[in-house]
Amino acid sequence: MLALDPSKKLSFNKTIADGDLVIVYERHDTMKAVNVSEGSVFQNRFGVFKHSDWVGRPFGSKVYSNKSGYVYLLAPSPELWTLVLSHRTQILYITDISFVIMYLEIVPGCLVLESGTGSGSLTTSLARAVAPTGHVYTFDFHEQRAASAREDFERTGVSSVVTVGVRDIQGKGFPDELCGMADAVFLDLPQPWLVIVSAAKMLKPDATLCSFSPCIEQVQRSCEALRMNFTDIRTFDVLLRAYEVREVKNDSMQGHGGSPSQQPPCKRRQTSEGSNKQESISSTIMARPSAEAKGHTGYLTFARLKCSE
Amino acid sequence: MSGNQSNVDSVQSRRVTWEGCSVLLDINDGDRLVFSRLTENSTLKIGKKNYSLRPLIGCPFGSLFQVEYGAEGSKLSRLLRSAEVSNIEDNGDYQPVEEHRDNRELVDNNKAQSLSGEDIEELRRQGATGDEIIEALIANSATFEKKTAFSQEKYRLKKQKKYAPRVLLRRPVARSICETYFTKYPARIGFMRVDTLSLLLSMANVAANSDILVVDMVGGLLTGAVAERMGSGYVCNMYLESSPYPMDIVRMFNFGDEICKRIVRTSLSDLCSVQNDPSEQMGHDVSATANSSNEQMCSHETLTEPSGMEEIALPSENEVSKCKIPKAGDKASQETIDLWKANGFSSLIVAAPELDTWNTVKDLMPHLSHSAPFAIYHQYLQPLATCMHRLQSEKMAVGLQISEPWLREYQVLPSRTHPCMQMSAFGGYILSGVKICNPESA
Numbered sequence: 123m124l125a126l127d128p129s130k131k132l133s134f135n136k137t138i139a140d141g142d143l144v145i146v147y148e149r150h151d152t153m154k155a156v157n158v159s160e161g162s163v164f165q166n167r168f169g170v171f172k173h174s175d176w177v178g179r180p181f182g183s184k185v186y187s188n189k190s191g192y193v194y195l196l197a198p199s200p201e202l203w204t205l206v207l208s209h210r211t212q213i214l215y216i217t218d219i220s221f222v223i224m225y226l227e228i229v230p231g232c233l234v235l236e237s238g239t240g241s242g243s244l245t246t247s248l249a250r251a252v253a254p255t256g257h258v259y260t261f262d263f264h265e266q267r268a269a270s271a272r273e274d275f276e277r278t279g280v281s282s283v284v285t286v287g288v289r290d291i292q293g294k295g296f297p298d299e300l301c302g303m304a305d306a307v308f309l310d311l312p313q314p315w316l317v318i319v320s321a322a323k324m325l326k327p328d329a330t331l332c333s334f335s336p337c338i339e340q341v342q343r344s345c346e347a348l349r350m351n352f353t354d355i356r357t358f359d360v361l362l363r364a365y366e367v368r369e370v371k372n373d374s375m376q377g378h379g380g381s382p383s384q385q386p387p388c389k390r391r392q393t394s395e396g397s398n399k400q401e402s403i404s405s406t407i408m409a410r411p412s413a414e415a416k417g418h419t420g421y422l423t424f425a426r427l428k429c430s431e
Numbered sequence: 432m433s434g435n436q437s438n439v440d441s442v443q444s445r446r447v448t449w450e451g452c453s454v455l456l457d458i459n460d461g462d463r464l465v466f467s468r469l470t471e472n473s474t475l476k477i478g479k480k481n482y483s484l485r486p487l488i489g490c491p492f493g494s495l496f497q498v499e500y501g502a503e504g505s506k507l508s509r510l511l512r513s514a515e516v517s518n519i520e521d522n523g524d525y526q527p528v529e530e531h532r533d534n535r536e537l538v539d540n541n542k543a544q545s546l547s548g549e550d551i552e553e554l555r556r557q558g559a560t561g562d563e564i565i566e567a568l569i570a571n572s573a574t575f576e577k578k579t580a581f582s583q584e585k586y587r588l589k590k591q592k593k594y595a596p597r598v599l600l601r602r603p604v605a606r607s608i609c610e611t612y613f614t615k616y617p618a619r620i621g622f623m624r625v626d627t628l629s630l631l632l633s634m635a636n637v638a639a640n641s642d643i644l645v646v647d648m649v650g651g652l653l654t655g656a657v658a659e660r661m662g663s664g665y666v667c668n669m670y671l672e673s674s675p676y677p678m679d680i681v682r683m684f685n686f687g688d689e690i691c692k693r694i695v696r697t698s699l700s701d702l703c704s705v706q707n708d709p710s711e712q713m714g715h716d717v718s719a720t721a722n723s724s725n726e727q728m729c730s731h732e733t734l735t736e737p738s739g740m741e742e743i744a745l746p747s748e749n750e751v752s753k754c755k756i757p758k759a760g761d762k763a764s765q766e767t768i769d770l771w772k773a774n775g776f777s778s779l780i781v782a783a784p785e786l787d788t789w790n791t792v793k794d795l796m797p798h799l800s801h802s803a804p805f806a807i808y809h810q811y812l813q814p815l816a817t818c819m820h821r822l823q824s825e826k827m828a829v830g831l832q833i834s835e836p837w838l839r840e841y842q843v844l845p846s847r848t849h850p851c852m853q854m855s856a857f858g859g860y861i862l863s864g865v866k867i868c869n870p871e872s873a
Binding site: 126202255 | 663816
């Protein structure tokens with residue numbers, strides 16, 4: 123998933139090889155992570171797909187099943203991985219992830235501490251942000267989940283920049299060996315205020331911290347704890363609204379087309395002045411917000427360690 | 432690895448300012464934001480006075496400075512940790528106390544303060560610090576004691592901003608640069624809010640050792656943010672017409688030589704041209720002249736910028752060469768262009784309000800590598816809707832989505848937690864997706 127050195131750039135990786143991780147795309151909301159293996163098959167409602175048909179095809183190809191159904195084989199990325207990974211815990215999605223990485227000012231070479239690891243959704247994006255010269259130390263107090271996360275990082279190819287530790291950060295704080303070395307700390311814990319003092323010891327001066335909490339009471343307690351050693355304390359929430367797009371054909375062309383997206387005409391539509399008057403078909407492309415949206419995931423509280431000296 | 436070491440060093444060294452570096456000055460806790468370059472002669476205007484920025488050179492980013500009044504006049508001097516603690520907000524053990532006061536008797540007749548302007552000047556001449564003046568104002572206010580605790584805090588903060596203004600030395604990075612421009616000159620960055628910019632970088636899988644194609648008509652903010660997130664690999668800043676788009680904001684990022692070398696420009700015609708093709712010759716000439724005229728254009732822009740960005744203290748030509756500020760945006764070498772032609776770009780980001788979205792995307796898609804993600808930014812929904820529809824019907828991409836990010840900030844204070852009164856209602860739209868192989872050619 124990551125190009126860890128210049129000789130292995132993403133754009134050089136063109137064709138699917140045995141052992142590669144691919145993202146099987148059926149629809150925008152139906153995707154699955156599959157490791158390609160000669161002799162294996164992939165089965166879904168469109169039929170049976172032989173992996174051997176996939177080997178040697180370029181990423182982004184359309185592949186067919188025995189019943190002429192098809193899927194697309196996409197190259198993995200942290201965004202796609204977040205959508206297909208198995209949820210052992212509630213995860214962070216792209217909206218929060220992208221804002222966290224921007225606001226924590228994470229760039230290649232940074233050292234980032236994270237607790238808890240959870241299902242590794244954010245961790246995978248953090249790995250991308252710090253690679254190839256930085257590192258992510260992520261901690262979870264649940265041994266099995268930590269092990270599953272380690273497996274996932276191997277599978278996605280980010281394990282060289284991620285170290286998973288089993289540790290109760292709320293109880294013990296971060297390990298002393300990392301004192302003063304962190305460029306950023308991310309907390310997704312039930313009681314993050316218990317970890318603020320330890321986080322302050324880990325961070326370089328003016329380095330950044332983020333705490334993700336679903337409840338406002340948690341945010342209030344965290345902010346109080348932050349005021350002693352941190353400055354520039356800011357709390358946000360971020361959401362994404364999606365839009366749907368539809369083509370509406372001019373109703374004078376009733377019975378013309380066969381495109382599945384054609385809407386039955388309901389109102390006479392004035393064609394705009396700019397449209398081609400020569401063409402007999404005219405249509406309007408319209409967009410509107412999707413009816414459903416995520417209302418809340420959690421509050422993101424950011425802060426910077428005060429400069430001492 | 433030596434590469435490892437220099438990379439680590441550069442992350443480290445960026446934490447302390449140096450002569451010639453670009454900085455973001457935050458005056459009075461976000462009230463005023465100014466980009467500047469720290470040179471021998473650069474100054475900052477606060478109130479009616481110009482203060483030299485020399486004391487800021489060599490200090491860590493995040494340092495706080497306060498105007499100090501001394502025998503030689505006033506200057507900016509560094510506030511050390513212990514001095515800051517006196518700030519009321521730092522009281523970690525704030526216990527919410529029952530508040531019995533309210534504002535029923537408060538009359539706003541401008542007669543509450545008994546100290547006059549001259550009195551304050553006199554205090555200054557006697558060497559009183561900003562904090563001492565604030566205490567004097569509070570002592571001489573007839574209404575202060577009757578105010579609620581919150582109101583007293585607000586009063587104190589207001590006086591501090593006027594009589595003891597503070598300047599925070601901030602590091603210019605993608606986040607702070609975007610936020611500042613969004614607050615001050617949003618039109619120059621096409622109303623791209625910081626959460627929108629962060630989504631573009633994620634959706635386009637911006638990472639090290641990639642080749643990212645960028646069409647940046649937002650002053651260079653996008654190019655700079657991509658380069659910062661990549662560290663290595665190439666950012667190809669592409670222009671589709673005859674001359675490159677301005678990229679001045681890139682200079683604010685404090686990129687070293689290594690990264691500057693990796694921000695290159697090319698025209699679409701250069702990328703499309705075939706070897707031994709006569710049009711290639713023309714293409715080169717056009718871009719060569721465009722490049723040199725662009726350099727002239729850049730220096731002109733440097734000189735005329737102050738009228739728009741009146742807050743920027745730009746260095747003179749002498750200072751520029753003395754400080755050796757690395758320049759980004761050189762023309763891409765033929766070798767690099769050939770590599771892109773052979774392998775394609777690993778992703779695409781477009782922020783081009785003045786170009787036709789669909790036509791731009793249609794021209795650039797063939798240059799993307801297999802399964803490459805892309806993110807298209809626009810202020811207006813319609814061009815993205817049209818583009819998405821065409822990409823769908825021509826089966827050029829999957830996973831297509833038009834998103835509109837929403838960002839809300841909260842004030843979190845004991846007994847005073849609520850969303851902020853001011854909010855940005857709009858930060859742009861994004862069309863994202865992944866390129867697929869054309870089945871016909873597979």
